[in-house]
Amino acid sequence: MVWDLSRFCYVRTLSDHKFVIELLxxxxxxxxxxxxxxxxxxxxSLLCVHTINGELVGQVVTDTRITAVCYSTAPEGLSVNVIATAFTDGTIKLWSSWDLAPVRQLQTDINIPINWFYNVFQ
Structure with a gap:
């Protein structure tokens, strides 16, 4: 559900997932x-991207479980932001935030889930 925190009211529900959303x-x-x-x-995993108005931008089904997700924060208009996803096999994939097209895949020497590694060593 999306809530307007300045007015403390319900805005809309994003309902493209059939299962519980675990990462946001x-x-x-x-x-x-x-x-x-x-x-x-x-x-x-099912990765979905919605606009702030609740419109579905795109979705991708991955064959490996996603363990962490985040957006880059470059200034819009000067660059294209990406979505970074970490997987259980230590892989990191970058996706275009415009259309979820794959941008790059980074292979790490870590054979444990990225989120677990982060939590242990922070």
């Missing part, structure tokens, strides 16, 4: 919303 991030530059859900114990 909001763009500081545009207000777009990234949400990630997982189908029970399956390894795949």
């Amino acid at each position: 991030a909001i763009s500081e530059t545009l207000g777009d919303i990234i949400s990630v859900s997982h189908q029970n114990h399956e390894m795949e």
